[in-house]
Amino acid sequence: MHILFVANYSPPYGGGIQFVIASLTRALLARGHEVSILAADTGIPRGISEWKGARLIGVPASNLLERRSVPYPLFSPPALRRALNEVLPSVDVVHIHGMLYLSSVMAAWSARRGGRRVILTEHVGSVPYNNLLFRAAQASAMATLGRACLRGCDEVVVLNGRVAAELQPLLPRRVSLRRIPNGVDAALFHPPSDRAALRERLDLHTPTILFAGRVVEKKGIDLVLDAARRLPEWTFAICGQDSELLSGTPANVRIGGKLDQAALAEWYGAADLLLLPSEGEGFPLVVQEALACGLPVMVTDDATNREYLSDQVAFFVRRHGAQITGALRGVFDRAEDLASRRAPARRWAVEHFDWERTVEAYLHLYQGK
Missing domain, CATH: 3.40.50.2000 (Glycogen Phosphorylase B;)
Incomplete structure (x- = not known):
């Protein structure tokens, strides 16, 4: 099976979502599956490269908002469309991480039109920003980009009840909501011997x-x-x-x-x-x-x-x-x-x-x- 992860950033760039993607990638490759990761070209080369056996697809994007602690790359729509058109014909499943990005919406609907299965993991839901402008922008994005992304999905995964409650009013009836906790590498993270x-x-x-x-x-x-x-x-x-x-x-x-x-x-x-x-x-x-x-x-x-x-x-x-x-x-x-x-x-x-x-x-x- 060929799984395409779509996210704001790709490992090895830091962040919790990137660590989840990295852990899933290692486990899927070890089981003999093929993995590609499409994300902003922040911390990874633009275009096609390789990371620990997975194919990386770095899409041109502006990263201005992260300077204000908002990890929201602004993708180039033409470059994003070209990248999706090139990779989707070989993909069996598209697994999107985070619903509020342009890449998420375009990937969901492009994959759906091509008959590919689409899974979304919404890790965080809404963030309680102190900045009122950020809060308003986030609410608008949830109602537009978020709703559009959800309508392109087959299954939606959340980590907790709060996010489930936020998404439930936006979900089409045909889309089911599931809770799958993230894991931890207990071999890497263990108590010290001394x-x-x-x-x-x-x-x-x-x-x-x-x-x-x-x-x-x-x-x-x-x-x-x-x-x-x-x-x-x-x-x-x-x-x-x-x-x-x-x-x-x-x-x-x-x-x-x-x-x-x-x-x-x-x-x-x-x-x-x-x-x-x-x-x-x-x-x-x-x-x-x-x-x-x-x-x-x-x-x-x-x-x-x-x-x-x-x-x-x-x-x-x-x-x-x-x-x-x-x-x-x-x-x-x-x-x-x-x-x-x-x-x-x-x-x-x-x-x-x-x-x-x-x-x-x-x-x-x-x-x-």
């Missing part, structure tokens, strides 16, 4: 709170820095794309920058707690990765996180600076309880976030089962 030695190598000698993710509004980076200022005796490590651009950070903040997966796994293993006060997520991959490394997590108390996590492995907190600081103090006042959650965190990840189950669920959709 955590004390790892902490020594990373020069960690105080309670260490880790933030991992892109430095964008919805991830709650401002709340993390606020907690660091209120708790100067602890170490706050910030790892992720654009973290090196942060300025004016307190002296107790360590900037890790964008890390490869192996290096990030070390930080998960060395830290005492992952802090991710984000909103508007599908379900963050970094939470799954942290748990797989035996790292308990503190996350926003919302329906999505409650859908995936329990009090055994997660601390739930409101997105408010003083409340986050108070919750952190409470957690570290009970250091033995925090340490006792490391083994359950690993078990939870292995039991609930298995990539093999995720891949098999998608293969069933590809085959129309």
Whole structure:
């Protein structure tokens, strides 16, 4: 089977959706399938290239909006049409990631006209931007591009109930809605064999709170820095794309920058707690990765996180600076309880976030089962 992934950006460009695509690509290639990835030419060459056995199709696009933390490439319509016309005749299934891009709508309808099966995974749904102009643009895109994309699909996949509720009014009756969680690579992300030695190598000698993710509004980076200022005796490590651009950070903040997966796994293993006060997520991959490394997590108390996590492995907190600081103090006042959650965190990840189950669920959709 030849599967075409369509997304805003392609691996190896960073981002949660790109990591999902990369993981699915590896699993599908290992099963003998053919994979192509069509995306903006950001981080990949323009035109045809190769990545780990998959064919990349880099389409010319402007990336101006990402400078404002909006990962929305503006594709060249003629170039996009040519790329789709060239690749679709050999494709069996088109798997679209994200419905609000011009590439998604054109791919859905071009594939549908050609009799190809079309699957959409809507990872995030609407993002609660503070900027009113961004919110208005997003609402307009949902009602136009989003609705058009959904009408070109055969199946739609979501990660949580919030996104399902957002999409349900836009779905044609013939299109079914399914929930398929993402998985985690438990072989790559695992507890360290000698955590004390790892902490020594990373020069960690105080309670260490880790933030991992892109430095964008919805991830709650401002709340993390606020907690660091209120708790100067602890170490706050910030790892992720654009973290090196942060300025004016307190002296107790360590900037890790964008890390490869192996290096990030070390930080998960060395830290005492992952802090991710984000909103508007599908379900963050970094939470799954942290748990797989035996790292308990503190996350926003919302329906999505409650859908995936329990009090055994997660601390739930409101997105408010003083409340986050108070919750952190409470957690570290009970250091033995925090340490006792490391083994359950690993078990939870292995039991609930298995990539093999995720891949098999998608293969069933590809085959129309």
